[in-house]
Amino acid sequence: QVQMRESGGGLAQAGGSLTLSCTAAGNIRSIDTMGWYRQAPDKARELVANSGVGGATYYLDSVKGRFTISRDVTLNTVSLQLNDLKPDDTGIYYCYANGVREWSGYNTNLNYWGQGTRVTVAP
Numbered sequence: 001q002v003q004m005r006e007s008g009g010g011l012a013q014a015g016g017s018l019t020l021s022c023t024a025a026g027n028i029r030s031i032d033t034m035g036w037y038r039q040a041p042d043k044a045r046e047l048v049a050n051s052g053v054g055g056a057t058y059y060l061d062s063v064k065g066r067f068t069i070s071r072d073v074t075l076n077t078v079s080l081q082l083n084d085l086k087p088d089d090t091g092i093y094y095c096y097a098n099g100v101r102e103w104s105g106y107n108t109n110l111n112y113w114g115q116g117t118r119v120t121v122a123p
Helices: none
Strands: 003-008 010-013 018-025 028-039 046-051 057-059 067-072 077-082 091-102 117-122
Touching: 003 091, 003 117, 018 028, 018 091, 018 117, 028 067, 028 077, 046 067, 046 077, 057 067
Parallel strands: 010 117
Antiparallel strands: 003 018, 018 077, 028 046, 028 091, 046 057, 067 077, 091 117
């Protein structure tokens, strides 16, 4: 069983910064992709950023140049540095892992999800 443990988030002023961190815990041999989704009130969940095999990264257009994703493959951790925050960045941020392979031999392409951490950006 894999558990995603998140930390960070909170309240920031527009233009400020926050850091989100996430650790995948369990009997993990490897993870293909780790990243972050977010869900704003009354909006669908959207992919914000992820880091895949070989270090390939993806960023949502609206966060490019402001957010930076960092991943430690050996520690199964992923962080998201949020700079120059805007009120539209407000939402619940969810860490996820995809393509998890466990030492037990169990492999899945289903996402494992964190519990979510709230980010609120005041104007």
